[in-house]
Amino acid sequence: MRFSIPAAALATLAVAHSASAxxxxxxxxxTPVKAxxxxxxxxxxxxxxxxxxxxxxxxxxxxxxRTPPVGKTIGSxxxxxxDISSYPKNNYRTPFTIEVPIPESAKSGEALLTTAIFGQIGASGGITVQYFNSTINVA
Known part of the structure; x- marks a missing residue:
């Protein structure tokens, strides 16, 4: 098999184009948030x-x-x-922000806001789930 610079460059561009965030x-x-x-x-x-x-x-x-949710849970x-599919994740150096409603039934004080992010990865379309959390203050 011969090495071809144009073919290698084309393959590199194809990989770079398919790279995502x-x-x-x-x-x-x-900032404290009201229920x-x-x-x-x-x-x-x-x-x-x-x-x-x-x-x-x-x-x-x-x-x-309570013991903070560790790993694979979104809490109680x-x-x-x-839907986060339209947010600009193409530019992975730029964070994106969304607004999440806090229920009126939320009790005042510290609370742990949790999230599960669902997606697909790779050519096979395998399903992924990632979990994150952050402390908020409900006023």
Whole structure:
């Protein structure tokens, strides 16, 4: 097999074009939020060499006096869902922010906002789920 610079360049461009971003962290606004209002949630991304499509987020709320959810859970109460497929994850150096509604039934004090991010990865379209959390203050 012969090495071809044009073929290698074309393959590199194809891989670079198919590279995408993957969400690596979540942080919520530190400003106290009233029950019934929304809190700003920011997602940070990084580059990924495999095709990634992270399309959907489910948010949960739990009290931090319980053991914080470790790993694969959204806590004691699912509070919101969000289609995130249209957010600009192509530019993985740019975080994106969405507003998440806090239920009117939320008790005042510290709460743990959790999320599960659903997506597809690679050419096979395998399903991925990532979990993140951030402490918020409900006023």
């Amino acid at each position: 993957i969400i690596t962290s979540m942080s919520a606004s530190k 019934g209002d929304s809190v700003a949630v920011t997602f940070n991304c990084t580059g990924s060499l495999t095709n990634n499509e992270q399309d959907y987020a489910i948010f949960g709320l739990t009290t931090p006096d 109460q699912a509070i919101a869902r969000q």
